[in-house]
Amino acid sequence: MTDTERQEAHALASKEAQYGIFGDFTPKVPISTERMFYSSHVTSSIARVGSLPFSDWTKVYGNSIPETTMIEGFDGRVRDNILKRWHPVHTAQYMFVKTFMPHFILRYNGDNIDMVHQVESRCPFLDHHLTEYVNNVPPSLKMRYNAKDKSWREKHILREAVKPFVTDEVYNMSKKAYMGPRKFWPGGPLHKKISELVTKANVENLGFVDWQATQDAMDGAFNKQEGLALRRIITVAQFVVLGQRFGVKRASGRS
Structure with a gap:
């Protein structure tokens, strides 16, 4: 070369x-x-x-x-x-x-x-x-x-x-990553489960995640099938589950 x-x-x-x-x-x-x-x-x-x-x-x-x-x-x-x-x-x-x-x-x-x-x-x-x-x-x-x-x-x-x-x-053949699906439609099992977890109350109870931006990610993940938005919304859902399971207090800024 x-x-x-x-x-x-x-x-x-x-x-x-x-x-x-x-x-x-x-x-x-x-x-x-x-x-x-x-x-x-x-x-x-x-x-x-x-x-x-x-x-x-x-x-x-x-x-x-x-x-x-x-x-x-x-x-x-x-x-x-x-x-x-x-x-x-x-x-x-x-x-x-x-x-x-x-x-x-x-x-x-x-x-x-x-x-x-x-x-x-x-x-x-x-x-x-x-x-x-x-x-x-x-x-x-x-x-x-x-x-x-x-x-x-x-x-x-x-x-x-x-x-x-x-x-x-x-x-x-071209390389294909061994990964699960990254596109899920509204009304499906994953969308229903995420909707149960990622609510305004649950997100605001985390304290460090913006609710409006989370809504945008939810829309991007399921209505627009955006891969990065899906990762973000799943990550938020994971924090919600961890917070609820272990009784994590709401995060807040410096006083």
């Missing part, structure tokens, strides 16, 4: 990174923060997945930027490696493994769901020897750039390894 192709590919990837799996993020991240995670764009997608419609009074604690908070949460050794040693692909993988991935696998794709339904399963390829080996595989073997059609081919080395054993359709 030439320098021109590399710059063009990076610019295109940066633009596409604004749209995450839960919707359009279009984050305005300070240059100082961008410099710390060194051209890795996975940060915005991870940092904003569980963003909440906070009440205005919470701004007294500072209007922090999720990306900045996240990158500053890593120790100095990690940040130094990001700047001086790691490829952006490895930086993105490290951030994902250390933040979102364990909870996603164990909570939604693994142990918790399995135990509820009495199913015995194991996440494939989650072997530490294999993981350590793959961590040292060059990025060019993990993702292959096609300059002709300006596209990225994920899992390149895995595709080549299994090519003799799979069909052309499987070999060439």
Whole structure:
């Protein structure tokens, strides 16, 4: 890949990174923060997945930027490696493994769901020897750039390894995240349950969530099928359940 192709590919990837799996993020991240995670764009997608419609009074604690908070949460050794040693692909993988991935696998794709339904399963390829080996595989073997059609081919080395054993359709198919549905319609079971939990009284009893913004998220989640709005409304519902179950007092601003 030439320098021109590399710059063009990076610019295109940066633009596409604004749209995450839960919707359009279009984050305005300070240059100082961008410099710390060194051209890795996975940060915005991870940092904003569980963003909440906070009440205005919470701004007294500072209007922090999720990306900045996240990158500053890593120790100095990690940040130094990001700047001086790691490829952006490895930086993105490290951030994902250390933040979102364990909870996603164990909570939604693994142990918790399995135990509820009495199913015995194991996440494939989650072997530490294999993981350590793959961590040292060059990025060019993990993702292959096609300059002709300006596209990225994920899992390149895995595709080549299994090519003799799979069909052309499987070999060439695009990556699809193993996730549950993100679109639910008004009047359905999830909408009814969320409506029972996310009421004005329950939200205001939390103290730190804005009711009007929560209503907007509810509308976006079920009437417009917006993925990010769905995540927000589910997160609010989770806080409501936790608050009620453990008798958490209403949060309030500084007196």
